[in-house]
Amino acid sequence: MANQEMEQLVRREYKQGFVTDIESDTVLPGLNEDVIRFISAKKEEPQWMLDWRLAAFEQWKEMTEPEWAHVNYPTIDFQAISFYSAPKSSDDRPKSLDEVDPKLLETYEKLGIPLHERAALAGVAMDMVFDSVSVTTTFKKQLGEAGVIFCSISEAIREYPELIKQYLGSVVPVMDNYYAALNAAVFSDGSFVFVPKGVTCPMELSTYFRINAENTGQFERTLIICEEDAQVSYLEGCTAPMRDENQLHAAVVELVALENANIKYSTVQNWYPGDEEGKGGIYNFVTKRGECRGDNSKISWTQVETGSAVTWKYPSCVLKGKNSVGEFYSVAVTNNMQQADTGTKMIHIGEGSRSTIISKGISAGRSDQSYRGLVKILPGAKGARNFTQCDSLLIGDQCGAHTFPYQEISNSTAQVEHEATTSKIGEDQLFYCRQRGISEEDAVNMIVNGFCKDVFKELPMEFAVEAEALLNVSLEGAVG
Amino acid sequence: MLEVKDLRVSVEDKEILKGLNLTINPGEVHAIMGPNGAGKSTLSAVIAGRDGYEVTSGSITFEGEDLLEMDIEERARAGLLLGFQYPVEIPGVKNVYLLKAALNAKREHLGLPELEAPEFMKLVREKLQFMKMDSSFLHRSVNEGFSGGEKKRNEILQMLILEPKLALLDEIDSGLDIDALKIVSEGVNSLRDAGRSIVMVTHYQRLLDYIVPDHIHVLSDGKIIKSGDKSLAFELEKRGYDWVIEEAAQ
Numbered sequence A: 001m002a003n004q005e006m007e008q009l010v011r012r013e014y015k016q017g018f019v020t021d022i023e024s025d026t027v028l029p030g031l032n033e034d035v036i037r038f039i040s041a042k043k044e045e046p047q048w049m050l051d052w053r054l055a056a057f058e059q060w061k062e063m064t065e066p067e068w069a070h071v072n073y074p075t076i077d078f079q080a081i082s083f084y085s086a087p088k089s090s091d092d093r094p095k096s097l098d099e100v101d102p103k104l105l106e107t108y109e110k111l112g113i114p115l116h117e118r119a120a121l122a123g124v125a126m127d128m129v130f131d132s133v134s135v136t137t138t139f140k141k142q143l144g145e146a147g148v149i150f151c152s153i154s155e156a157i158r159e160y161p162e163l164i165k166q167y168l169g170s171v172v173p174v175m176d177n178y179y180a181a182l183n184a185a186v187f188s189d190g191s192f193v194f195v196p197k198g199v200t201c202p203m204e205l206s207t208y209f210r211i212n213a214e215n216t217g218q219f220e221r222t223l224i225i226c227e228e229d230a231q232v233s234y235l236e237g238c239t240a241p242m243r244d245e246n247q248l249h250a251a252v253v254e255l256v257a258l259e260n261a262n263i264k265y266s267t268v269q270n271w272y273p274g275d276e277e278g279k280g281g282i283y284n285f286v287t288k289r290g291e292c293r294g295d296n297s298k299i300s301w302t303q304v305e306t307g308s309a310v311t312w313k314y315p316s317c318v319l320k321g322k323n324s325v326g327e328f329y330s331v332a333v334t335n336n337m338q339q340a341d342t343g344t345k346m347i348h349i350g351e352g353s354r355s356t357i358i359s360k361g362i363s364a365g366r367s368d369q370s371y372r373g374l375v376k377i378l379p380g381a382k383g384a385r386n387f388t389q390c391d392s393l394l395i396g397d398q399c400g401a402h403t404f405p406y407q408e409i410s411n412s413t414a415q416v417e418h419e420a421t422t423s424k425i426g427e428d429q430l431f432y433c434r435q436r437g438i439s440e441e442d443a444v445n446m447i448v449n450g451f452c453k454d455v456f457k458e459l460p461m462e463f464a465v466e467a468e469a470l471l472n473v474s475l476e477g478a479v480g
Numbered sequence B: 001m002l003e004v005k006d007l008r009v010s011v012e013d014k015e016i017l018k019g020l021n022l023t024i025n026p027g028e029v030h031a032i033m034g035p036n037g038a039g040k041s042t043l044s045a046v047i048a049g050r051d052g053y054e055v056t057s058g059s060i061t062f063e064g065e066d067l068l069e070m071d072i073e074e075r076a077r078a079g080l081l082l083g084f085q086y087p088v089e090i091p092g093v094k095n096v097y098l099l100k101a102a103l104n105a106k107r108e109h110l111g112l113p114e115l116e117a118p119e120f121m122k123l124v125r126e127k128l129q130f131m132k133m134d135s136s137f138l139h140r141s142v143n144e145g146f147s148g149g150e151k152k153r154n155e156i157l158q159m160l161i162l163e164p165k166l167a168l169l170d171e172i173d174s175g176l177d178i179d180a181l182k183i184v185s186e187g188v189n190s191l192r193d194a195g196r197s198i199v200m201v202t203h204y205q206r207l208l209d210y211i212v213p214d215h216i217h218v219l220s221d222g223k224i225i226k227s228g229d230k231s232l233a234f235e236l237e238k239r240g241y242d243w244v245i246e247e248a249a250q
């Protein structure tokens, strides 16, 4: 479709307020106001949402890409990226596992993913996937009875505009950073969770139930709200390797915890890291932030990061409430040419707020990894406490690990502790295991999993098992 | 069982073993004694296949196979077990997990299926009891925070479960209290049989009261300079090593 035609189309559709049928499901590369109008129209969004996006775009244009992360990648040409592609229709998807890349299936096998789930993950058309529809239905019914809302953010914009207006962008403001502004302008889809006052969500919520239902990939936007005394555990991603034609991923995740609320957010990220030379891998620039607004509220981030060619990610907590608690447990693995710059920020505002940071970084191959952590104690945060432990494990001698801990403490009653270690995977440990008949590869896996134990034990049970398997797959060939 | 011939080994260009010969037959128990720094641990490390040791000449065969051609884990699966002078700590890895992985690796090598969990636990509990170890040791990280004596007991626990053909025990008695010495010795003795050989490195005659060796060797400056029966240990205990070294020099 020629540019001009599309512009017309977009305008026309916009006037009508919603789109019923558009032939092309992908916009031409490049970013301008019309593309944003197009996305908004596609999503059947109300005017206020479009205005919000356009305002974000105006601000983004004024901003420059951050350069301080300890990573190198070619400059991204934003005019070469296509900012919207619709969900693949059933016709475009593989009809059965026979049509799926055997290498991908081999990895699923190694990860121990059940057969019927493999089909869903590989993008086999949903209606061909065994039972998944009825699973989702039962699941929705149970949530509905508890009063929990769990849907796509597009649906939420249409169905729950008041909640969206109140909370969207309230934790990660549009202007927060370059990628957050970009996301605000062009976000494709994502999840919305609302747990009302006093409700403990009856099950763990997993994006898994929504995977491939929409092709949410590129600019995902997630918003989770837990009202007073409510609780939720949310699982993002899955251990299966995710391939995607889109190289740039810039997600935004916002969490809001009111008084006594408790949000646990667990991520297993396994985007395609590229080949051994790092070619074709995904750039993952994520802004994740949780706000403990109410007293005694708690937000806990647990993540296992193994994928992407370049990762830039700092899940953070803003601890406003009195005695609120923030936690960050992270395992990040880089192999071959991967680069990761990750860490967290704990902003202590409320009196007696506490935070814990446990970061385990594993570098292998020629990869490079940095931990960047900020602990900021504001003047009002009397008696605030932080404990940070940050361990790096190196496999081989061509990889790197760096630690950048920052502390800004403006209240003298605060206690901040920081421990950091860097170790090479011990030749003596490997020798010991191998002398007991355990192969070198199994020995490495065993030692690495041991190293990560403090984080894995924070993951929901079945996720922990998968995460272990994933780590083993990620480090294949790292030694010897 | 084990045949070491004219073995010369260097570490970082320094020759440590200087033409060492040793023959161990099935069913035999040998003790190797000798001054600090003589090369005893080096010998066991080279037999086990540890990296960083350069074999400049000589040979080691194990049941007729060229050991020097085999990987560390292949040697272990073939039935060689090294009891470490300094057992290694592995944070976060449960002791029981290591035991299971090791036993399964051996069983796989022998073409046997993995042991089912209840069977495995039964075996482990039995051996644990034999070593008078608390079952909490199973769920602690491998050797982490174990006392010196507990680490040594843990080595023998692994040996009881893996039932090696040849066990090389490097100073298994150091750091043991009197009761623990007895328990460890009973553990080792329980495995003595006609098809199995044991080599112990020790500094003290006392261990040899509990595990009576068939042969004793003195290793000094990279060579075995004297061999004898168990009475040699008493003589060494009384007179030290100087006279043996002088005798050998003549």
Ligand SMILES: Nc1ncnc2c1ncn2[C@@H]1O[C@H](COP(=O)(O)OP(=O)(O)OP(=O)(O)O)[C@@H](O)[C@H]1O
Residues within 6 Å of the ligand: B011, B012, B014, B016, B034, B035, B036, B037, B038, B039, B040, B041, B042, B043
């Ligand atoms: N990696 C190494 N680098 C340099 N020298 C080494 C290395 N390993 C061993 N050596 C040297 O080799 C010699 C023999 O060491 P070994 O540990 O085999 O002695 P040992 O007989 O077991 O002594 P001990 O009775 O004290 O345990 C010592 O002089 C030691 O310093």
Ligand SMILES: [Mg+2]
Residues within 6 Å of the ligand: B040, B041, B042, B085, B170
């Ligand atoms: Mg020694």
